[in-house]
Amino acid sequence: MHFGPHLLLAALEGLVTSAVLALTALGLSLVFGVMRVVNVAHGEFFMLGAVLAWAISTAISGHPALGFLAALVLAPLIVGLIALVSERLVLRRLNYNPEATIVATIGMLYIIQQLALTFYGPEARPVEPPFSYRILLPWFGYSGYKLSIIAASALLLVATWFVLTRTKIGLVMRATQYDSETAQAFGIPVDRVYAGVFALGAMLAAVAAVLIVPISQAHYLMGQDPLLLSFIVVIIGGLGSLRGTVVAAVLIGLSDGIISVFFSPTLAKIIATLLVAMVLVFRPQGLFGTASR
């Protein structure tokens, strides 16, 4: 294959990564933006989504699309419920203290990971894609399912944007983000908003995982990379900024796809992580964010 088509392939792969990453990182960013806490267990919610997708799609016989659709609806709901329960049992009792929350979510990370290992096992298991149509380009054939991931992710991002900026729920969330005490004084049930946002963040990660699992595989350690990449995206994009998150996800996804085609993936990760740490040190508001109030 020549350089041009090779680059196109790398860019397409990068876009698929970006699409999934944008959803996952948006979940992390929402939780940080509204609640001001960092959820280290976010990657495990992603992993749970994928593992549940496998469980649901194997439980439902018939056409693979049927099982996949069921997983797409049920897995995020279950993950959201788990997040809700853990928010009630742990985070609320900690009063959302940022440092205690990080320690507690590290604990959650280990618990979820270990339970997945115990009940799901160490194997990586595939989920059948809902359809296997290949789009034939002049140089290579490309999976139609991968393109549909990009479309589905774009749709969900637009929907989230719509909810945040054009509905009452979004207004309440933004008010809580801007100043939770004043919001409380105006009768907004801040702790219910927090619970909802935490569940929503986990559900976004789970949806992203269900979308990606037919082309990767479900594995109990698969939450590590999305967590790190989401951190990177959220930091580059500016914490709590939706537009910045999406732009950064496309940037990171594309460069990750292209760099790892041409260079060693470990080297790519070293450079990316180091750059992001430097961004956090020298420009803590992110590349697109504005200085904090």
Place this chain on the structure above:
Amino acid sequence: MKEASPAKAYALHLGVIVLLFALSFVLPEYHHGLLARIMVLAVFAMGYNMLFGYVGLLSLGHAMFFSAGLYGAGLAVIHLGWSVPAAFAAGLACGALLALVIGVLALRTSGVAFMIVTMMFAQVFYLIILYFAAWTGGDQGLVVPQSARVLVLGDTSLGLTNPTVRYMSALVLFSIVLLVTLAVARSKYGRVLVAIRENEERTKMLGYDTFSNKLAAVVVSGTICAASGAAYALLFGYVGSTFASVQYSILPLLWVLLGGAATTLGPLIGTLFMYYVVDITSGYTSAYLLIVGIALILLVLFFPKGILGTIRQRWLGWLP
């Protein structure tokens, strides 16, 4: 905090050291080996406590300082054929230098950003170890050859593979670091660190240069962790990338939280307790990370001061 009578505090610490020394002669072989390992890891926890307990800076990247010592000492022996004391010094130097660089950068941030930045630098360090697998052995790690692990003192040569020598070396390192921690905690410098933890703005206003005080604390903390890593490489003869992974940044946090942050003996108690809990439960289940996770959550929820912190608050106000 009530002013401790220095004699009481030093007597307690010397008592602990004498107890550990005496245990060497009565413990069965298995626990003897385990305790040597725990003492070395408790040094790691004490280094972590220096920053987390006294300055209140929560780092999620201390595995890099531990492994800087581990690889600094281990690789000096394996590739350069250095003697044990020289390799140990090399490990310390690596840790101190790394801590200086990381400190200058990471201390520009605070709070949650500090936690994430330290975690990312540690991740970079971990990936670098994997990337240079030709020298570091990658995720397989390297074994430090037994023949090289001999400490020559004058005419006598002590094999560090001998259980008694190993235990005593661990005890010497542990005792030195314990007494250093105690001295720092009681010194004027230690008071400044606690003042920074309690109210940085006010400390700054009182005329203290908080940045260089914090930087010094990062370097001291990093060097102590590196000492633990270097001792681990030389005493137990293995260097591996697992020790640089995120998990080994979380473990000292857990040990210190459990034993009691900003207490001198807390790190030992936390490490001892957690090590035995994991050791005993791993007889029944392989899910030891589950125990770690549950312990972390229960500690932050119900027991944020840890074992010794609670004892100090309730009963023994003089405990350092």
